[in-house]
Amino acid sequence: MEQAAVARNRKVVLREYISRAPREDDMVLVDGGTVVLRVPEGAAPAVLVKNLYLSCDPYIRGRMRDFHGSYIPPFTPGSVIEGLGLARVVDSTHPGFSAGDIVSGMTGWEEYSLIDKPEQLNKVQQNDIPLSYHLGLLGMPGFTAYVGFYEVCSPNKGEFVFVSAASGAVGQIVGQLAKLHGCYVVGSAGTNQKVELLKNKFGFDEAFNYKEEPDLTAALKRYFPEGIDIYFENVGGAMLDAVLLNMRAHGRIAVCGMVSQHGMTDPVGIHNLFYLVTKRIRMQGFIQSDYLPMFPQFLSDVTKHYRDGRIVYVEDVSIGLENAPAAFVGLFSGKNVGKQVVCVSQE
């Protein structure tokens, strides 16, 4: 029998559970020894992949807590971080995959991963679209924007839409879909560079730097003199309170992020929920995976928009597995410009 090749396999592992905002040193790059580049014999069908791109997403922070009541279980300290990734199949004993296939799905923050539930992987067709976009525009963030906007926000042409964290992985797509739908769209972000992107690259009608607004309620009043019909909520906290004051009757708030509240054991209180009643607001939390049957439609729609030049996408690519902890931590201070990914290997 032919001798299988071997390779070194570096990994990023969680040091221990945290209950505050994540820091770089909560994760450690370790040498995982050598890995045999073949699926072990006698095991259930599995796929061995070489990881190409890893996706840095805020929800990963939730898995770093010692909390078992969520929709996704926590990591185990000392074990490799998991997240969505894009990878090339090196070996497969599953009939659906062959060496050379490009796949997306849950993988490890390491150079090679043995995927023992290959049915959760999706094959990705290589074409003119950048591979890493399958972690952003055409991946979970894009799908979050798509179902959040169309299914949760119930948008109508001409409505007033506000997006917070608007240059982020999800927000930039929400804003562009809302513009394509005929809405008036304003976004907020935390640097002037991002505000420029919103106005000049993503085509938002208006955008503002929330850090330069001493009074968020007044800022929203300025940008929405007639009020907000739809708020795509990505941040929580003071912005949500200011939005509640500025909503119109029968408004809708799609809640998917609250990234600013992720790291807090005592998150900022929301004080203006009474307006849910007086303005008959529907505020709905959602998770994209509840809508998976819509994924093919999403992929087809958004791919077409992208090819036709009606949607653009901005990502922030960190090069090298060793930079994954910094890239991930940067999400929580808004360091990333656009969708944050880590390139582990280009091929």
Add this chain to the structure above:
Amino acid sequence: MEQAAVARNRKVVLREYISRAPREDDMVLVDGGTVVLRVPEGAAPAVLVKNLYLSCDPYIRGRMRDFHGSYIPPFTPGSVIEGLGLARVVDSTHPGFSAGDIVSGMTGWEEYSLIDKPEQLNKVQQNDIPLSYHLGLLGMPGFTAYVGFYEVCSPNKGEFVFVSAASGAVGQIVGQLAKLHGCYVVGSAGTNQKVELLKNKFGFDEAFNYKEEPDLTAALKRYFPEGIDIYFENVGGAMLDAVLLNMRAHGRIAVCGMVSQHGMTDPVGIHNLFYLVTKRIRMQGFIQSDYLPMFPQFLSDVTKHYRDGRIVYVEDVSIGLENAPAAFVGLFSGKNVGKQVVCVSQE
């Protein structure tokens, strides 16, 4: 021309705008002089009524503030308080109403009111049902419970339902409708007497006195070991935070009251909204008047339930217009047992 009768007309007027919880002395009983018991000639069609019962409702507090952004405008200081009431027509120049008719609708906190928009009045059929129930079980609170439960909560048989302020005007009906729908129903109230009512009169599966629970989260965990599917939110504040921790995935929260927050310029913050996302909760504010086309169906359904003995109703009747301020203020400290009404006159 026949000489019209006259009568003294006492009124309860708002002293000045308030921005805290209402106190008795925010309202003053004044002698409004004599009123001629005939609709003035030459005016637009109007109806002169003798008020029989007045409804004390928490939303009235919102009209005592100098705030014009709500769905209903504020009162004018020095003018009579308005609210829903039940009245007998004394004179009418509107073709839809005649002397002797019993009507419900917006009226003044006074002995006689001239209603210049009679199209908002509803004629009430006198039958075996107590007249005052048209302000409660068969009025706005009953309709709020009906549309809130069936239209906003999207209930399914066997689901776990929690109702706060459960012995109140709305809560007692929500709980009974939920039981009729095949749900498991728990209510909270602020005295042991009310808890007894919930269990022994309204047929809730369980009930507890929230003032005797040092840890609301633990209390809810005890009554809902599998979590809450539906929360009919009447109080806001700490209870809402505790509920968010105890909701099940895809739960629904119908928001109609937040009575504990009404009087506050700086309401208690809600800290657990992040669970809207992880549990995919829909939280929806609503106002019964948005559902008016369903009123006839409600009236027919609930009247039948009442006649068949499947629904009971408890009201707290204060006798005399002079007791209206105390009755209203009592709402905010939970003094009332059941729906609070004021009997101005029995005939």
